[in-house]
Amino acid sequence: MDHLMRTIKCFLALFLILQVTTETAVSATVYTVGENLGWIAPPNHTFYSQWASNKNFSVGDTLVFHWNPNHTHNVAKVSEQVYNSCSTSASSNQILASAPSYDYNLVENGSFYFICTVADHCARGQKLSIKIGEQSGGSPTGLAPSPNSPAPPSSLSALPPSLSYALILIYFLRYI
Numbered sequence: 001m002d003h004l005m006r007t008i009k010c011f012l013a014l015f016l017i018l019q020v021t022t023e024t025a026v027s028a029t030v031y032t033v034g035e036n037l038g039w040i041a042p043p044n045h046t047f048y049s050q051w052a053s054n055k056n057f058s059v060g061d062t063l064v065f066h067w068n069p070n071h072t073h074n075v076a077k078v079s080e081q082v083y084n085s086c087s088t089s090a091s092s093n094q095i096l097a098s099a100p101s102y103d104y105n106l107v108e109n110g111s112f113y114f115i116c117t118v119a120d121h122c123a124r125g126q127k128l129s130i131k132i133g134e135q136s137g138g139s140p141t142g143l144a145p146s147p148n149s150p151a152p153p154s155s156l157s158a159l160p161p162s163l164s165y166a167l168i169l170i171y172f173l174r175y176i
């Protein structure tokens with residue numbers, strides 16, 4: 001009897017894990033920044049804002065920055081201020097990559113700013129700003145960049161819904 005219960009629990013757990021994996025795979029989107037042109041000093045200043053404007057980014061998605069390895073670019077995560085001013089030497093700029101392909105995983109809601117700090121590329125329009133999660137009417141919701149604040153603690157509410165269910169179910173199954 002005990003053995004049968006354990007087998008049933010095992011199958012249930014496996015089923016739930018599969019369900020969670022499928023859900024995650026379906027909801028995650030991989031975006032290639034700039035599509036075929038990639039991450040370059042673009043043909044015009046609005047190229048990357050146009051690229052981002054019809055996208056609905058959400059937590060779990062990935063941005064892929066790639067460029068011709070013969071060309072010199074980088075991906076720097078910067079503040080909104082630096083994004084606007086293209087202060088390529090600002091000490092707060094975090095150079096994330098200088099190799100020609102870089103995946104940035106969108107793990108939280110908020111506004112995120114990227115530029116290329118090479119030469120005058122940013123001033124020529126090689127900069128990207130994206131917003132994740134809805135911020136109605138553009139009103140500030142405490143999401144101003146604060147590089148020193150620690151990552152928020154993970155909690156059940158940050159997990160996909162079915163993963164939360166799975167954890168709760170597994171918890172209760174222990175007491176059958």
Ligand SMILES: *[C@@H]1O[C@H](CO)[C@@H](O)[C@H](O)[C@H]1NC(C)=O
Pocket residue numbers: 043044046047050
């Ligand atoms: C900017 O360049 C892109 C790619 O060539 C083009 O699709 C887009 O229409 C241009 N935007 C403006 C405002 O010229």
Ligand SMILES: *[C@@H]1O[C@H](CO)[C@@H](O)[C@H](O)[C@H]1NC(C)=O
Pocket residue numbers: 056058
């Ligand atoms: C964007 O995606 C979110 C989450 O997937 C969804 O709730 C929202 O309705 C979408 N908004 C638009 C404008 O498509």
Ligand SMILES: *[C@@H]1O[C@H](CO)[C@@H](O)[C@H](O)[C@H]1NC(C)=O
Pocket residue numbers: 068069070
């Ligand atoms: C990089 O440069 C080399 C040598 O000039 C050339 O053969 C190659 O096609 C270039 N690669 C790309 C992706 O343009």
Ligand SMILES: *[C@@H]1O[C@H](CO)[C@@H](O)[C@H](O)[C@H]1NC(C)=O
Pocket residue numbers: 059107108109132133134135158
């Ligand atoms: C991100 O924002 C969306 C829409 O406002 C919300 O549905 C979602 O729960 C948020 N995700 C996280 C991880 O905060």
Ligand SMILES: [Cu+2]
Pocket residue numbers: 040041072073074116117118121122126
């Ligand atoms: Cu560049």
